[in-house]
Amino acid sequence: MNRPVWMYLLIMAVVTYLIRVLPLTLIRKEIKNRTIRSFLYYVPYVTLAVMTFPAILSATSSIWSGTAGFLVALLLAYKKQGLFKVAVGSCAVVFLLELII
């Protein structure tokens, strides 16, 4: 490593911040176009769904505990338990199941 680490850190921080800050500061008004509005309405759900599945199945040390955690999270979320309960509930299932396996 002959290039200084701090220079790498600076570059990655600047690039990442620019990606995040430009839309938030440049798009100041409400967008009127119905298609763009609809697109942005669906973006969060599609993004989160793509990030969650199938990655959740391989997040833990066994596919079985991951799958069980996934199903429990779906059930708790369907019953409208809050973020915390769903997250902790699925973690607990994984922990208990991996004690048994």
Place this chain on the structure above:
Amino acid sequence: MQHNIIGKGEYFRKGMQDGIPIALGYFAVSFTLGIQAKQAGLSALAATIMSLTNNTSAGEFAALGIISAGAPYLELAISQLVINMRYLLMSCALSQKLDPKTSILHRLLIAYDVTDEVFGISISVKNRLSPFYTYGAMCVSIPGWAGGTCMGVIFGNILPGSIVSALSLALYGMFIAIIVPPAKEDKHIAIAVLVAMLCSFLFTKLPIVSEISSGTRIIILTVLIALLMALLFPIKEEENHE
């Protein structure tokens, strides 16, 4: 401004509360990040600064490989641009969730922590997003992320694997808690979610497309599916001010 119905303090507290599962999940992920950072030759201070200034898992994991290889700066910049491009979409969506009158200072601060998770909970609040809700979540989740990285470098393998494994599910559990309730209310969201999960699954299994990195896969699928849904099932006009 709709978010004045309940006070700033109330929003801040709610954000902190919703930030706890994020912090737990972050800790698990960034702990392993810290272990890798140590292997890549970073000090605890450098690794903590990296996490404090970036707040991004995939980007930081990729950067470690580049830094330890001593690769050119441009390579690092491009990798961060590609891997973190999804934040551009999230930021666009957030810009519409904010009151148009929200000051530039609030916008600059919120932008600092547009992560998959903080974005997820920020978009899930009813009506307009109060910046103070996001600040509350940031106050809990940023120390979780940076602290986990720091501890990972210093303590390495002390935390039992079973706990790290269980905590890794926290973030996904939270995502599910965000997407399922609205999917119950609006069948178009349910369709979007199911199609997204199916396509995502296929993208990890099918030849050629499975070579695509997860960051790029997220961008491609988000743009394609959200655009298709927007064209097929545009939102109703009365939903304009939701």
